[in-house]
Amino acid sequence: MTSTSDPVPLASQTEQLVTRLRSAILELDLAPGAVLTERGLESAFAASRTPVRSALSTLFGEGLVQREGRNGRGWIVAPIDVDQIRELAELREAVETSAVRLAVARASAPQIDALGAQLDAARGEVAESESAGVRAGHDFHVSLAALSGNTLMTDSVRDAMNRLARTRFLEVRTPESRAQAWAEHRAVLDAVAAHDAELAARLVGEHIRATNERLVSFLTAERRRLRGHGLTIVDTRAD
Numbered sequence: 001m002t003s004t005s006d007p008v009p010l011a012s013q014t015e016q017l018v019t020r021l022r023s024a025i026l027e028l029d030l031a032p033g034a035v036l037t038e039r040g041l042e043s044a045f046a047a048s049r050t051p052v053r054s055a056l057s058t059l060f061g062e063g064l065v066q067r068e069g070r071n072g073r074g075w076i077v078a079p080i081d082v083d084q085i086r087e088l089a090e091l092r093e094a095v096e097t098s099a100v101r102l103a104v105a106r107a108s109a110p111q112i113d114a115l116g117a118q119l120d121a122a123r124g125e126v127a128e129s130e131s132a133g134v135r136a137g138h139d140f141h142v143s144l145a146a147l148s149g150n151t152l153m154t155d156s157v158r159d160a161m162n163r164l165a166r167t168r169f170l171e172v173r174t175p176e177s178r179a180q181a182w183a184e185h186r187a188v189l190d191a192v193a194a195h196d197a198e199l200a201a202r203l204v205g206e207h208i209r210a211t212n213e214r215l216v217s218f219l220t221a222e223r224r225r226l227r228g229h230g231l232t233i234v235d236t237r238a239d
Contacts (some may be wrong), residue, residue, distance in 0.1 A: 001091075003024075012025075013047055013048065013051040014050075014051040014054040014055055015056075017045055017047050017052065017054075017055040018055045018058050018059065019049050019053075021041070021045070021055055021059060022046060022062070022064065023079075025059070025064045025065070025077055025166065026064075026162075026165040026166050026169075027131065027166075027169070028166060028169060028231070030077050031077060031231055031232070032077050032078065032079045032080045032166070032231050032232045032233070033076055033077060033079050033232025034066070034076060034229070035068070035075070035076055036056070036065065036072065036074075036075040036076060036077065037074070037075070038052050038053065038056075038075075041055075041056075056075055058199045062159070062162055062163070063078055063084075063163050064077070064078055064080045064163075065077055065078055066079075079232035079233060079234045080166065080167055080219065080231060080232065080233045080234065081234045081235075082216060082219055082220070082233065082234065082235035082237070083234070083235060083236050083237070084163070084166060085164065085215060085216060085219075086159045086212070086216065087149040087214065088163060088164055089208055089209065089212035091156070091160055092141075092157065092160050092208050093204075093205050093208045093209065094184075095145070095153050095156050095157060095160075096141065096144070096145060096157060096205075096208060097204055097205050098116050098148075098153065098154045098201075099144070099145040099147075099148040099150065099154075099157065099202040100144060100145075100147075100148070100150035100188065100197070100200045100201050100204050101197045101200070101201050102147075102149065102150060103144065103145075103147035103148045103155075103192055103200070103213075104191075104192050104195055104196070104197040104200055105197070106147070106148060106149045107147035107149075107192065109193075111147055112147070112189065112192055112193050114173075115140070115144065115147065115189060116145050116147060116189055116193070118139065118140070118143065118184055119136075119140060119182070119186060119189060122135075122136075122139070123182055126178045126179075126181075126182055127175055127178060127179065128175075130169055130178075131169070133177075133181065134165055134169055136169045136182070137161070137168060137181055137185075138153040138161045138162075138165065138168075138181045140157045141157055141161055142154060142157055142161060144189070144192075144204075145157040145158075165214055167219070168215070177214070181207075181211065184203070184206075184207040185207075187203050188200055188203045188204050188207065191203055191229070217232060219235070220235065220238060222236060223235070223238065
């Protein structure tokens with residue numbers, strides 16, 4: 001039996017630190033462009049150097065932190081990159097429209113019903129909370145892709161949604177936008193349940209394009225104000 005005084009294994013420390021750092025970045029507690037130091041993170045999160053370095057490496061792979069400095073030894077929270085947001089929308093539309101067609105062909109009725117129950121259960125929370133809206137959107141799109149039975153497609157959608165999580169807090173900032181997203185999700189799932197692959201693909205494509213257009217328009221219009229609040233935003237079309 002392991003005593004409560006035994007040290008936490010480094011792997012567990014790393015997993016815990018990744019979770020905490022990822023949450024701080026995605027929820028904008030650590031602002032885009034913020035400088036990160038290994039010593040500062042060791043102190044702030046009561047972690048040793050090896051887990052800190054491992055956590056930064058993991059988050060680098062997720063696109064949430066970047067190397068900084070002449071020798072690439074420093075770290076910053078990755079800026080909000082509007083160009084990448086546009087590219088992610090293109091990737092998502094290509095993958096998710098294909099995945100939903102496969103879902104129509106492959107998903108069982110109980111699997112579709114389970115996703116419907118998940119969607120309905122989240123409705124109340126989504127109406128009340130931005131963070132719930134982000135979680136519900138992430139979970140729906142990943143679960144919908146999983147109905148395709150294609151793990152590579154599912155992983156691709158999960159990665160894209162993780163990269164978009166910070167900015168989706170901005171896109172779902174009003175109850176009206178969250179309600180609209182929920183209704184669009186329900187329409188897509190209803191089309192899957194009806195075995196209408198073309199309608200499901202059209203609806204998910206329209207949903208992705210519309211949410212991306214709203215988000216990019218907001219970031220473009222509010223860029224100067226958001227920068228004034230310490231958020232570093234990169235957009236080569238505007239710079």
